[in-house]
Amino acid sequence: MSVQVTIELPEEAFSVLRSSPETFVKEMRIAAAVKWYEVGMISQSKGAELAGISRQAFLEALDRYHVSPFQVTPAELAAELARE
Numbered sequence: 001m002s003v004q005v006t007i008e009l010p011e012e013a014f015s016v017l018r019s020s021p022e023t024f025v026k027e028m029r030i031a032a033a034v035k036w037y038e039v040g041m042i043s044q045s046k047g048a049e050l051a052g053i054s055r056q057a058f059l060e061a062l063d064r065y066h067v068s069p070f071q072v073t074p075a076e077l078a079a080e081l082a083r084e
Helices: 021-038 044-051 055-064 074-083
Strands: none
Touching: 021 044, 021 055, 044 055
């Protein structure tokens, strides 16, 4: 099941990405999912689902936006390495 949401944007918004409204909306979904993943709100699989892309494409989007695919803080990583 899906829900359609309508968002009003100024016409100039599409020129920001030099894209059609459809491409702009797709990129907006990806950007939102990447940000929510970055701040730890969602998993990679949920991010891919929300963005409407495959998990591999989501990992590529993380790289494009310079977001680490690992959700581990430096302190958590240090603690993990100390256990070994």
